[in-house]
Each structure stands twice: as structure tokens, then as C-alpha cells.
Amino acid sequence: MNHRVFSFQILLRWRKLLTLYCIAVVAGLLFFCMSNGGDLFLYTKYGSTARQHGINGLYARETVEYPPLAVAFIIALDRVGTMLPASGNPLTILKIYDVPPELRDYKLAHRGVMLLIFLFMTWLVPRFSRHCFPDESLWEQFQRLLLFLVAAMFSGYVLLDRLDLALAALVAASLWLLLRGRPILSFGLLAAAIAFKLVPIVLVPIWIVGSMPAMPLNRRIAKIALGRMALITGCVALFCIPMYLLAGARSFEFLTYHQARGIEYESSYAAILMALRPFGYPAFIQAAFGSGDVDSPFSPTILLLAPVLVAFSQIAVWALCLLGMRNRRFRNSANSLAPTLAQQNPQVFVAATLLALLCLLLFNKVFSPQYVVWVLPLVPLIPLKGATRIRFWACTFALFGITALIYPLWWKVVLGPDLPDRPGCMAGPGLLGTGLLLARVLLLAAMIGMLAGWLVQTIRRNGNENNYEKRQDKRMRSRIFPWRSSWWKKLIAANRS
Numbered sequence: 001m002n003h004r005v006f007s008f009q010i011l012l013r014w015r016k017l018l019t020l021y022c023i024a025v026v027a028g029l030l031f032f033c034m035s036n037g038g039d040l041f042l043y044t045k046y047g048s049t050a051r052q053h054g055i056n057g058l059y060a061r062e063t064v065e066y067p068p069l070a071v072a073f074i075i076a077l078d079r080v081g082t083m084l085p086a087s088g089n090p091l092t093i094l095k096i097y098d099v100p101p102e103l104r105d106y107k108l109a110h111r112g113v114m115l116l117i118f119l120f121m122t123w124l125v126p127r128f129s130r131h132c133f134p135d136e137s138l139w140e141q142f143q144r145l146l147l148f149l150v151a152a153m154f155s156g157y158v159l160l161d162r163l164d165l166a167l168a169a170l171v172a173a174s175l176w177l178l179l180r181g182r183p184i185l186s187f188g189l190l191a192a193a194i195a196f197k198l199v200p201i202v203l204v205p206i207w208i209v210g211s212m213p214a215m216p217l218n219r220r221i222a223k224i225a226l227g228r229m230a231l232i233t234g235c236v237a238l239f240c241i242p243m244y245l246l247a248g249a250r251s252f253e254f255l256t257y258h259q260a261r262g263i264e265y266e267s268s269y270a271a272i273l274m275a276l277r278p279f280g281y282p283a284f285i286q287a288a289f290g291s292g293d294v295d296s297p298f299s300p301t302i303l304l305l306a307p308v309l310v311a312f313s314q315i316a317v318w319a320l321c322l323l324g325m326r327n328r329r330f331r332n333s334a335n336s337l338a339p340t341l342a343q344q345n346p347q348v349f350v351a352a353t354l355l356a357l358l359c360l361l362l363f364n365k366v367f368s369p370q371y372v373v374w375v376l377p378l379v380p381l382i383p384l385k386g387a388t389r390i391r392f393w394a395c396t397f398a399l400f401g402i403t404a405l406i407y408p409l410w411w412k413v414v415l416g417p418d419l420p421d422r423p424g425c426m427a428g429p430g431l432l433g434t435g436l437l438l439a440r441v442l443l444l445a446a447m448i449g450m451l452a453g454w455l456v457q458t459i460r461r462n463g464n465e466n467n468y469e470k471r472q473d474k475r476m477r478s479r480i481f482p483w484r485s486s487w488w489k490k491l492i493a494a495n496r497s
Contacts, residue, residue, distance in 0.1 A: 026149045034156035035096035036408040044106045047078025059250040065257045068243035069195035081105035114160040132346045144380035154400035162370040172377040179346045183211035191235030205318045210342030262293030264366040269302045270294045271437030285426040306365040313359035320455040321352040347383035354378040355451045362444040369407040399443045
């Protein structure tokens with residue numbers, strides 16, 4: 001037997017042990033070695049204020065920048081942290097946990113819960129792979145899990161110290177339920193994700209299309225769509241009502257907070273503005289909202305243009321998803337128990353979900369480093385094949401790696417030196433920092449282009465199959481009903497003349 005074949009068979013035989021080993025190594029490195037807890041100070045302040053003064057006191061004393069469910073999550077983690085011992089914890093020998101006791105208790109609780117969420121995602125990703133790609137080999141499915149683990153390592157400095165891993169888990173679990181034909185539970189989890197952060201609101205049309213029965217459009221389908229919209233609206237309201245009853249209208253201050261934000265210095269627009277400086281267009285970074293906003297003559301125009309670009313990109317994604325379904329031939333349309341569109345086309349909906357989030361990353365006016373975590377459980381599930389898949393995964397590694405370089409490793413390089421004549425302002429990135437920002441923009445554009453190209457090819461392929469089936473049906477009808485055939489019609493017309 002060939003030595004390589006024998007080695008590969010041994011690898012497959014011990015694949016479960018190898019998988020557990022890889023997960024344990026990555027989880028250990030993430031929990032014990034990789035941390036950047038800048039936002040944990042803010043979470044700790046929210047939690048301690050709510051504990052001392054109540055939720056109403058929290059909103060009265062702090063400007064809360066998170067939706068109600070995220071605030072409830074932070075408060076719950078603070079309660080868990082108070083149950084941990086304030087001193088004598090063996091983890092304090094590690095540098096990342098050698099912090100003041102109050103922060104350490106919250107940090108341990110927060111990172112412990114996030115580690116459990118990460119392990120849940122390592123359980124979910126292989127099941128996604130087997131469901132969406134049942135014909136793939138065990139080695140190919142292991143490659144997808146390995147990609148997830150390596151990408152998690154690249155984002156490790158913010159993975160367990162931010163809230164976005166919980167958001168990614170909610171979206172991934174909701175998509176899993178949608179593909180498994182559980183639309184009610186799926187919409188409930190999507191509503192929880194929206195109440196946690198507003199980002200998944202762009203996925204609502206995709207979820208509505210995916211939950212529709214696989215039958216031609218009719219009045220019943222329209223009623224189901226309206227019912228799904230009412231369901232998710234009601235669920236979002238249900239998650240937000242408790243905080244509203246406790247804090248009133250101030251529980252929605254996060255909307256005005258994010259509306260007032262400018263062009264964040266890590267966004268795609270900031271990269272373009274910084275690249276234009278050598279051509280005589282000045283730009284610098286001003287500290288604001290716990291980050292930095294780009295001040296440039298073009299900033300007001302871009303602030304008006306950014307939501308338009310986000311809206312048009314999302315509409316394009318929704319249209320691609322809908323067109324991919326429209327070209328399908330529906331059988332057993334009279335069967336009320338027909339599977340949903342998401343069950344019939346799981347790869348299309350995974351691609352559309354990932355594409356919608358990537359477009360949001362590219363065109364949003366704010367790009368924080370933890371935003372790449374949104375796509376972490378979805379990038380291993382791309383339906384691309386061959387060289388295109390390798391290029392997409394290479395772009396994924398580069399995206400996560402460059403994001404880690406921008407923050408927290410080289411963030412001072414991206415911000416630039418302080419301006420002595422302008423307090424609280426930085427000069428902005430030099431050649432290296434601008435190159436990193438532009439490289440991330442190009443990577444996002446390339447990944448969006450590859451996914452959009454796959455969806456367009458799928459639409460064309462479905463259209464060709466649809467046309468072929470129509471021609472075959474027409475030929476069969478011509479044989480069974482000869483008076484419908486063209487030669488019979490010509491003969492009747494000749495006799496009439």
C-alpha cells in the first residue's frame with residue numbers, strides 16, 4: 001500500500017481525537033493567553049452601576065451604547081462575576097488576569113461564558129458542513145473546521161473579550177434552525193440577535209424568503225410572509241419591553257448614539273480618505289465615542305452616502321437570493337407540508353447570509369475589530385469549489401490577520417502621532433497603516449465578488465435547468481396532445497386557407 005494512502009487512512013481513523021486536540025489547543029490559547037480587554041472596563045462599569053443603582057440608575061448615569069438584550073447580558077455576567085472569589089484565584093498568576101479584583105471577576109465570568117459559546121460553535125460548524133455538503137469527504141469537512149479554528153486564532157485578541165461572539169452564535173444557530181425546517185424557533189433567535197445588536201436586521205428578508213414553503217407564489221405565501229414579519233417584530237419587542245419598563249425611553253438611547261457617530265478610522269471610507277491625503281485632501285483622526293473619527297472635507301458627504309450604499313448592497317443581496325429561488329421548479333405545490341426554500345437550497349442561504357454581512361462590513365461607517373467575528377462561523381461553509389474556494393479561504397485568513405494587526409497589535413501605527421496644535425487629534429496612518437486599511441478593503445471586495453459570482457452562476461444554472469425542463473415538458477405534451485404541436489397547427493391553418 002502507498003505510504004501516503006496509509007497515512008491518510010490513519011489520519012481519518014483518528015480524526016475525532018485530532019479534532020478534539022485542535023479544539024483544546026485553540027480554546028486553551030484563547031482563554032489563557034490572548035486577551036485585549038479594552039471594552040471589558042466599559043462592561044464592568046455598566047454592571048457595577050446597575051448593581052449599585054439599579055437599571056434605571058445605569059441609564060441615568062451612563063450613556064449606554066448597546067441594545068436592551070446586550071445590556072441584560074452584561075448585567076447577568078456581572079452577577080455571575082460577584083459569585084467568584086475576589087482573591088486567591090489561581091488564574092491571577094497569568095498576566096491577562098492580573099487586574100483589579102472587580103475587573104478580574106467580571107473578566108473571568110465574561111471570558112468563561114464566551115469560551116462556552118465558542119465551544120458550542122465548534123460543535124455547530126461540523127454539523128453545518130455535513131448538512132450543507134453531504135457529499136463531501138471527511139477530510140474536506142475537517143478542513144472546514146480547521147479553517148474555523150485558525151480564523152478564531154487570528155481574531156483571538158478580541159474573540160472572548162467582546163460581545164460579538166454571542167451575536168455570531170445567535171445568528172449561526174438561527175440559520176441552522178432555518179435550514180432544518182424550524183422557522184418559528186429560527187425567527188425567535190434572530191429576534192434575540194437583533195435585540196442584542198441591530199446588525200442582524202439586514203438578514204430579516206433572507207429569513208422570510210427561506211421560511212417560505214417551496215411552492216409557487218400565491219396569496220397563501222403572501223400571508224405567511226406577513227405573518228413571519230409580524231412574528232419577528234413581536235419577538236424583538238418582547239425582548240426590549242422589560243428594559244423599557246425599567247428605564248423608559250432611555251433604553252433606546254443607543255439609536256441616537258450610533259446615529260451621531262462619524263466615519264470611524266478603521267472603516268473602508270477612512271482608508272480611502274487617508275489614501276487621498278498625498279493628493280492634497282487633508283484628513284486627520286479625532287478622538288470620539290471611545291474610538292476615533294476621521295475629519296476630512298469629504299466626511300459629511302460620506303456620512304450621507306454610507307447608509308445609501310448599505311441599503312443598496314443589501315437590496316442586491318436580497319435580490320440575488322430571491323432570484324435563485326424564483327428559477328426553481330416546484331413540485332407537489334398542492335402539498336401544504338412541502339419543505340421550505342431554505343431546506344431545499346441550504347448553500348444558497350448560507351452564501352446569501354455571509355454576503356449580506358460582508359457587504360455590511362464593507363459599507364458601514366464604523367468598523368471595529370470585533371466585527372469580523374460576525375462571519376467567523378459562516379466563512380468555513382462557503383459553497384465554492386476548487387481554486388476559488390482556496391482563494392476565498394486565503395482572503396479570509398488575510399482579513400482576520402490584517403484586522404488583528406490594525407488592532408490591537410499596531411493600532412498606534414494606524415492612529416499616527418498626536419497633533420500638538422489640536423488636542424485629542426492624531427495625524428492618521430502613514431504608508432504602512434494606510435496600506436493595511438486599503439488591503440482590508442480590497443480583501444472584503446474580493447470576497448464579496450467571489451460569493452456574488454457564485455450566486456449569479458447558480459441563478460443561471462437554475463434558469464438553464466428550468467428552461468430545459470420546460471422544453472422537455474412541451475415535447476411530452478406535443479406527443480400526448482398532437483393538436484398542440486406546431487406542425488399540426490400549420491396543417492390546420494393550411495386547410496383553412
